Amino acid sequence: MSTIEIPYVSKPRPDTGLVNAKLGIWLFLASEVMLFGGLFSAYVLLRIGAEIWPEGVSILNVPLATLNTVVLISSSITMVMAWASLVRRDINKYRFYNYITIACGLIFLVVKYFEYSAKLHHGLFPSESTFLAIYFTLTGLHVLHVIGGMLVLAYLQFIGSKMWNTDPARFTGRVECAGLFWHLVDLVWIFLFPTLYLM
Amino acid sequence: MAENLEELDQHIRACIAIFVALLCLTVITVAVSYLNLPVPATITLALCVALVKGSLVVSYFMHLVSEKKLILWSLSLTVIFFIILMVLPVVTDLDVISHTITVKH
Numbered sequence: 001m002s003t004i005e006i007p008y009v010s011k012p013r014p015d016t017g018l019v020n021a022k023l024g025i026w027l028f029l030a031s032e033v034m035l036f037g038g039l040f041s042a043y044v045l046l047r048i049g050a051e052i053w054p055e056g057v058s059i060l061n062v063p064l065a066t067l068n069t070v071v072l073i074s075s076s077i078t079m080v081m082a083w084a085s086l087v088r089r090d091i092n093k094y095r096f097y098n099y100i101t102i103a104c105g106l107i108f109l110v111v112k113y114f115e116y117s118a119k120l121h122h123g124l125f126p127s128e129s130t131f132l133a134i135y136f137t138l139t140g141l142h143v144l145h146v147i148g149g150m151l152v153l154a155y156l157q158f159i160g161s162k163m164w165n166t167d168p169a170r171f172t173g174r175v176e177c178a179g180l181f182w183h184l185v186d187l188v189w190i191f192l193f194p195t196l197y198l199m
Numbered sequence: 200m201a202e203n204l205e206e207l208d209q210h211i212r213a214c215i216a217i218f219v220a221l222l223c224l225t226v227i228t229v230a231v232s233y234l235n236l237p238v239p240a241t242i243t244l245a246l247c248v249a250l251v252k253g254s255l256v257v258s259y260f261m262h263l264v265s266e267k268k269l270i271l272w273s274l275s276l277t278v279i280f281f282i283i284l285m286v287l288p289v290v291t292d293l294d295v296i297s298h299t300i301t302v303k304h
Contacts, residue, residue, distance in 0.1 A: 016267065016269050017267045017269070018267050018269065018270070022270075023269065023270065026270045026273060026274070027273060030273060030274060030276075030277040033277050033281060034277065034280060034281065034284070037280075037281045037284045037285070038284060040284070040285065041284040041285060041287060041288055042288075044285060044288040044289065045287075045288035045291065048288055048289065048291070048292045049292075057232060062229065062232070066225065066229050069225050070222065070225060073218065073221045073222060073225065074218075076218075076256065076260050077214060077215065077218040077260075079260075080211070080214045080260055081211070084207055084210070084211050087204075087207055088204065088207070180261055183256055183257075183260045183261045184261075186256060186260070187253055187256050187257065190249055190252045190253050190256065191249050191253060193228075193249075194228055194232075194245035194246065194248070194249050195245075195249075197232075198228060198229070198231075198232035198241070198245050199232075199238075199241055199242050199245050
């Protein structure tokens with residue numbers, strides 16, 4: 001039985017100048033921007049329509065959210081370093097930086113857990129107000145993306161990294177695509193943070 | 200994406216500088232929110248800083264500055280539709296008749 005090789009997984013397509021995965025991940029990220037865009041649009045509509053709108057700082061924990069912003073920005077730079085280590089063909093350094101990225105994701109989730117539990121403990125449920133409803137929807141969807149990103153990074157840390165021995169160029173491409181998704185998660189938080197907490 | 204190791208080193212140095220800039224901008228955003236400025240000024244400042252931070256992440260961490268044109272064109276469509284999404288709710292608030300229409304027979 002003959003095997004069919006999937007084309008353009010590590011060599012760029014002549015017409016697009018890109019490997020297929022790269023174009024694919026960017027189109028996926030574009031759809032993600034529209035998904036969050038729809039919810040941001042809902043936020044604007046709700047805020048314009050509301051007679052009174054609470055200041056985020058009066059309900060939410062700004063210091064914890066600032067800490068989470070720093071954690072996510074730090075995870076973005078370690079993600080860049082992880083990819084760069086693979087380009088330099090240093091798998092051990094890649095594993096080190098990837099571990100830190102996953103750890104940052106975990107810290108983000110733990111901080112978010114404390115934030116959520118404090119809200120729920122004080123009876124601040126999504127049904128309490130329009131502000132809390134959109135707050136839980138937007139941050140909840142973002143948390144799901146953090147979890148999704150962490151699962152992909154964990155796969156590339158353990159089982160997926162076996163590909164490094166057989167096809168390093170393809171594995172580096174995979175890490176780059178996972179990195180692009182992780183940066184999007186950071187990007188969304190950069191806009192969520194001032195929108196919900198500071199305005 | 201970096202073509203050679205020297206280019207990669209330059210990219211990494213740029214990313215570290217961007218990382219420091221992002222941390223500084225985060226501090227500025229939070230500090231501004233404690234100044235108790237009027238709401239429109241707070242919103243404008245917070246969104247401007249977020250836009251700068253977002254542009255830095257997209258341009259350097261996601262290396263869009265050196266990306267192929269096909270991706271840039273695809274993303275420009277996304278930007279257009281995103282702006283439409285943001286403007287739509289604002290437009291719904293503008294449906295107030297502010298002038299008198301005179302009908303002549």
